Amino acid sequence: MSASAGQLSVSVIRMLRMLHATRARAPRVHPALEPSHHAVLLALRDAPARVGDIAERNISxxxxxxxxxxxxxxxxLVEKVPDPQDGRAQLVALSDQGHAVLDELVARREAWFVELLSDWSDEDVATFIHYLDRFxxxxAADERHHP
Known part of the structure; x- marks a missing residue:
């Protein structure tokens, strides 16, 4: 496993460099929206959340x-809303414009990945997703145990 772990380390670093290098080609849907903001928008996709919960989810x-x-x-793109469980607290929620921007972002990213992986089989993509999610x-589990 040690040799494989070393090879994985090199491959992960290479992948991070490639992803960083392709940031300029990644879909943009708003001139003032940076890729670092995408994770916050995605964290709010299904429901409003507290800032601390977003941070924990995004390991930030x-x-x-x-x-x-x-x-x-x-x-x-987002707005503060009252927390129904605690009237003193606020949650962050996507605004209507935020939902529209996120929907466009997701659609453009999916189209980009379809183009990027056009020569991959559906099985290869599914296998990659499985192992990437597992990794x-x-x-994330290790991060929670060693903050």
Whole structure:
């Protein structure tokens, strides 16, 4: 396993470099929306959430997410709403414009990946997704045990 772990380490670093290099080609749907904001929008896709919950989900710190939320609020993509469980607290929710931007972003990303992986079989894509999700779950579990 040691040799495989070393090879995996090199491959993951290569993948991160490739993803960083392709950021310029990644779909953009709003001139002031950075790729780092996508994770916040996706975290709010299904329901409003507290900043701390978004940070935990995205393995980020609350201060970073708070700054991102402030930026997204200024853009009109998210809004603060009362927490129905605790009237003193606020949740962050996608605005109507935020939902529209996120829907467009997801559609453009999917189209980009369809083009990018056009010579992959459906089985290869499914296998890659399975192992990528498994790897991310392992890394996330390790992060929770070693903050």
């Amino acid at each position: 710190d609350a201060s970073t997410v708070s700054r991102q939320v402030s930026h997204l609020t200024a853009l009109g 991310c779950d392992t890394v």
